[in-house]
Amino acid sequence: MAETDSKWSGRTFGSGAMHRALIAVLRWMPLWMLYTFAYTVVLPTVIPTQWRSLRLIYRLARTTGRSRLRSVFVAVANLYCFAGVVIDRFAMYAGKRFKIEVEGNSIFEQAMADESKGTVILSSHMGNFELAGYSMFSSRKHFNAVVFGLEKSTIMEQRQVMLGRNNMELVLANESMEHVFKINSALENHEVVAIPADRLFGSPKFYAFPFLDGVWHFPKGAFAVAVMRPANILQLTVLKKSLKTYKVFVEQLHADPTLSASQRAHEVAEQFADNLERAVTRHPSQWFNYFDFSTNSPRQ
Numbered sequence: 001m002a003e004t005d006s007k008w009s010g011r012t013f014g015s016g017a018m019h020r021a022l023i024a025v026l027r028w029m030p031l032w033m034l035y036t037f038a039y040t041v042v043l044p045t046v047i048p049t050q051w052r053s054l055r056l057i058y059r060l061a062r063t064t065g066r067s068r069l070r071s072v073f074v075a076v077a078n079l080y081c082f083a084g085v086v087i088d089r090f091a092m093y094a095g096k097r098f099k100i101e102v103e104g105n106s107i108f109e110q111a112m113a114d115e116s117k118g119t120v121i122l123s124s125h126m127g128n129f130e131l132a133g134y135s136m137f138s139s140r141k142h143f144n145a146v147v148f149g150l151e152k153s154t155i156m157e158q159r160q161v162m163l164g165r166n167n168m169e170l171v172l173a174n175e176s177m178e179h180v181f182k183i184n185s186a187l188e189n190h191e192v193v194a195i196p197a198d199r200l201f202g203s204p205k206f207y208a209f210p211f212l213d214g215v216w217h218f219p220k221g222a223f224a225v226a227v228m229r230p231a232n233i234l235q236l237t238v239l240k241k242s243l244k245t246y247k248v249f250v251e252q253l254h255a256d257p258t259l260s261a262s263q264r265a266h267e268v269a270e271q272f273a274d275n276l277e278r279a280v281t282r283h284p285s286q287w288f289n290y291f292d293f294s295t296n297s298p299r300q
Contacts, residue, residue, distance in 0.1 A: 026094035077285035104250030143168035197222035
């Protein structure tokens, strides 16, 4: 993907009052009804204002070998899928449940059963990773979800409630670096640490890898965490499949123990980038989280 200096705040669009109202509505409104309204009323009026983002997605779709007509479909489908994922996110807060299909579940279960070391789960912003956090958990290990950015209080409150039900807690990354000590302690206790690994959040340190039609930056910190201690390293990608179904892909990442810590981190980062590029090539309608539709530019 093309390089950019655009920064993302980590906040969900909308006010706290808007979020609370949407959650309240979704407690009684059937999901299909809100989808119908969004797809037939809201999106047709929004699409004409997003031509720059649509053009960028169209160009990326063309680089993957798709025809002009197919690339147009991919660009428009991103907006529709994005709307669906946003609705699903608040639907989860309202208590609605989704079907989860897991490819590579044996890998996940083996990591959860390993009492000799912790597990690092590296996530991406493709699809809806947050849903996996509320659906894929284990009573055998405590989960720690690392969160960046200054998210709206309503979102943070809902996350706390959802995660608290499943033996999980949020670890807020901040400038004081206290989260590094919490992460180290969690891995020392053979717990699970989940951390996003595909967005810089203002970090000046990154790995640059070829990605689609350009170069993409991946934060060094996430991969340094992955090799901080001996751990099972997993990559989870969560893609929307249908109205109420998501598919989770679990992949094992490997770090050569004979290499230095920096070399191991680079090795894991390269595997992560390769897997992510393969995923976005196969599922282009879910690129949306790599674009800021309010500024019509890629996110980093």
